Amino acid sequence: MSDINSISNVLQDYSIEKKAKTDKKDGNELGQKAFLQLMITQLENQDPLSPQENGEFIAQLAQFSSVESLDRLNNNFDSFTKNFVANQALQASSLVGRSVSVETNTSYLMQGSAVTGLVEIPESTDDLKVDIYSNSGELLDTIDIGYVPAGDLAFRWNGQYAEINGKLINWKSSHEGGLPEGSYKFSFTSTVEGKPHQMKSYLSANVNSVTIGSNGALKLNLAGVGAVNLSDVKQFNE
Structure with missing residues (x-):
């Protein structure tokens, strides 16, 4: 049960940090729907005496297609990252209570x-x-x-x-x-x-808890020592 709680806490910390970064990103970037709406508005309000050239329209469609593909790629990568973090959390939970x-x-x-x-x-x-x-x-x-x-x-x-x-x-x-x-x-x-x-x-030192950063890096919180990177561990003790 303690392992499950450890995984839940680690993933919760990761999700909060990830959501904060995602919210900031969404507020600064032009989304897919907004991009499409701008393009439609541009077509509806173009000068009838000087309509948009076909080449320009095709270029914008190609640009929209690229944005859509990048969005799908980002979603797939986010899914991969979540699975990776979950696996890291599962491995990290087994370290709690151990000596390193x-x-x-x-x-x-x-x-x-x-x-x-x-x-x-x-x-x-x-x-x-x-x-x-x-x-x-x-x-x-x-x-x-x-x-x-x-x-x-x-x-x-x-x-x-x-x-x-x-x-x-x-x-x-x-x-x-x-x-x-x-x-x-x-x-x-x-x-x-x-x-x-x-x-x-x-x-x-005994591992009291484990945290995972947004980049998936593990940090061990050690009794009497503090937080250290997993990569800094010299050996795992019996």
Whole structure:
């Protein structure tokens, strides 16, 4: 039932946006009926002593035929677009409630769950560390990881313990019982040429809802992160 509601909400948002653009377009362009009415009025009011040439009349008919064909083409394209959007909405609804990883330094820790993600390590380092901040910017914990090789590093943190590449590291939160549910910021750094170097991180976040723009582009609304494009998702988590 939640999937059906998600599809309905997505299509409703799309329809409202589409209708607003259509109304604006109709108000600015000459429609098929108006074009035909103008041509008939022109014929009825032409000078009998200097009637319209056959060539001019045929040219106007050809122009009218082109307008009519374009109108049918637009209607067919609108129908195709609606079907495409409906299919997109159906696919998007299955993402609601799932966890995805996107490029961000912020994630939301849910009770009984963990923040997971990938960290890009451009070259091996022996002093990788993770600083964990509150949403207001207060430093809460520091995880000294130490040596890691170059490549994608899998990270998992549940507020009390941390795992690197599936292995529990020798670290425990300085907060008794671990940190509570909430939004946190993470900074993965190592020393490069004597200066701290920030690593690129892709952290997990739950999909709260999905919206579709007028161009059919999907946007995921992620807990603790905000809206991101579907194309920006690094991976879909189990």
